[in-house]
Amino acid sequence: MTGKTYDALLEGETITHALRRTVTETDNLTFCVFTHNPQPLHLDAEYAVGTEFGRIVVNGLYTFSLMVGASVGDTTLGTLVANLGYDAVAMPAPVFLGDTLRFETQVIERRESRSRPDAGIVVFEHRAFNQGDQLVCRCRRTALMRREAA
Structure with a gap:
């Protein structure tokens, strides 16, 4: 178990995740196929060249899922009871094939669970940045986390 318990997470702390990922065409294509998303902006280079982005x-x-997934090892691996929700998802800049993403998580809030004395509620803000340190995705995740054994 490498995740942190409720008791080990400090409000205001920022965790920089070591995992980085260069997004490939295969990553994007596979994700679109698995999720049945035929959007040509994601799949068709000829179509995409005619958009304001000029490319796929x-x-x-995918970016959102990668961002949350990259945080798991340092935050909730083996210590999560349940994800309670995702809020305030924003994608302020596009991600392009070949971009290398890095990730960080800040503990925004924590409070004891009223119904579960063995758990606490933590609100994380996950952030993804491209190789130019431009914010490309962020969200808030509310998680029910195990407490340390008494």
Whole structure:
């Protein structure tokens, strides 16, 4: 178990995740196929060249999923009871094939669970940045986290 318990997460702390990922065409294509998303902006280079972006834009849900997934090892691996929700998802800049993404998580809020004495509620803000340090995705995730054994 490498995740942190409720008790080990400090409000205001920022965790920089070591995992980085260069997004490939295969990543984007596979994600679109698995999720049945035929959006030509994500799949058709000829179509995409005629858009304001001038090239394929990586599926935003892939970026979102990668961002949350990259955080798991340092935050919730083996300590999560349940994800309670995702809020305030924003994608302020596009991700393109070949971009290398890095990730960080800030503990925004934490509070004891009223119904579960063995758990607490943590609100994380996950952020993804491209190789130019431009914010490309962020969200808030509310998680029910195990507490340390008494």
